[in-house]
Amino acid sequence: IEVNIFDKNNNLCLYANLTVDFSVAYKGTDNKTQTANFELPANATTKGSLCEKSSLLKLNFENGHSWSMNLTTDEKSYQANTITFSYNLNDTKLFPNASSQGNFYTSSMRTVTVNPDIKDVGIGTSYSCMSKDTIQSDTVNQTLWNVLIQAFVENNSTSKNGEFTSCIADLSTTTVAPTTHGTNSTTAAPVTNTTSIAPPTTTADTGAGCLLANFGLRIGLWRADEMNLEPNKTTASGSCKANSSELVLVSDSMTITLTFTNDTKKFHLSALNATGNTSFANTSLSLWEASLGSSYLCNKEQNYTITGLLTLFTFDLHVQPFGVNKNVFSTAHECSMDDINILIPIIVGAALAGLIVIVVIAYVIGRRKTHVGYQTL
Structure with a gap:
């Protein structure tokens, strides 16, 4: 999901593009533990999000579920202090046969709050984490990935194509160095x-x-x-x-x-x-x-x-x-690209042939002008 949050003056103040996968353990009507796996939907709304001295990214989806991230700043950098996930066990689509569905005496809502490792992100830059980062709690595992977040945006301009602070998992990703095979191979092209x-x-x-x-x-x-x-x-x-x-x-x-x-x-x-x-x-x-x-x-x-x-x-x-x-x-x-390389020698050859024809024509014309023949006395 990709969202833009604007402040009361309609200035862009928070940008987020991320994927969140949820794994929620709950007790079924048979008293056995069941697991619900689902993803933060792309059509989630941002009602409740705000930008003030601290920023709140809140994403709401059907049947009362919500996911939010609270971010604070010291004016030089910012960090995510908490992530709060609230879910409704009355949602029979996500939590079929849940035994904790609400009634007159109890609530079906559950809330978990965790502390993400997102900190020391410079003002004017984005936090980036393409790798999967799973945050665990007693009943809920939240996996964040393909994350790009910038809070406290200045001058309505994000750094999507500029400076980033990457998560540790991205920085530690190893890559395969280019190699060559064969005795006559001298380029760095892949095998x-x-x-x-x-x-x-x-x-x-x-x-x-x-x-x-x-x-x-x-x-x-x-x-x-x-x-x-x-x-x-x-x-x-x-x-x-x-x-x-x-x-x-x-x-x-x-x-x-x-x-x-x-x-x-x-x-x-x-x-x-x-x-x-x-x-x-x-x-x-x-x-x-x-x-x-x-x-x-x-x-x-x-x-x-x-x-x-x-x-x-x-x-x-x-x-x-x-x-x-x-x-x-x-x-x-x-x-x-290959066709152009084929055409180059053809064009050069045609140009040379044309030049030869011009030289021959010029020579014939010159011969005709110098040959005057015999004159009558």
Whole structure:
């Protein structure tokens, strides 16, 4: 959920973009402990949030549930003092068969307050934590992740693309250093992953692959070093259907799912999902397009912004997600970057040919002017 809180003068004073997962233990009507797992909904409202000497981010969702964070400042930095979660056991959708549902004598509301480790965040900067941070209490576990918060915003401007204070979990994340293989390799490009996915069991032609891919892949995560997918640490799998194919790459730190679709004439990469410490997804891509029956080829390095937090780099990309015959790539449709390189020698050759024609024409004209022949006496 992403929210903006404004003060009484309609100035932006608090920004938050975060995900919160809840795991709540409660007693059922059979006196056995049950667990409710749910997520802070994206349609939560901000009624009750305020910005004064201290700031309160309050998010309310259906049936009386609310989640709030109280933040204070010493004018140089700010911190989150408490997180308060109130939930209603009368909500039969989230807490079916709860024995503590309220009546005339008792309340169905429960409240837990915990102390998060968010402190010493400089004024004018944001607190960032992409990693999952679970805060435990007796009956409720709250897991915060993909967190970006800025309290006490100045001049209506946040630092979403500027300075951050990162949580310890993000700072301790390890990345894979780029490596090269082969005696004649001198670049820092990632090594190549080559995959040939076997067709699904429902296909009669079990001896041939249904998707071919050959590429170097590098992942760039927001506020983290770039990492390569190394072939000796990456496994490939997938599936193929008439109008969609899926390539799944699993490394030590991340799982990447590439989804290709076709409209019976052309195919393209339509979705990418990456999961690790955090999850990133874009289901409205239109990349690597080529005609059915052909493959897509791009030898040059390309980079794509998949989400605001994830960038994909490809090297020596060659992919064919449909119509593979005998495990061999079909005729390639080359990307525009490669097409330009092909055109350069053609243009140079055409220019030289044109120059030769001009020289020949000039020579012929010169010969005709100097040849005057015999004159009559």
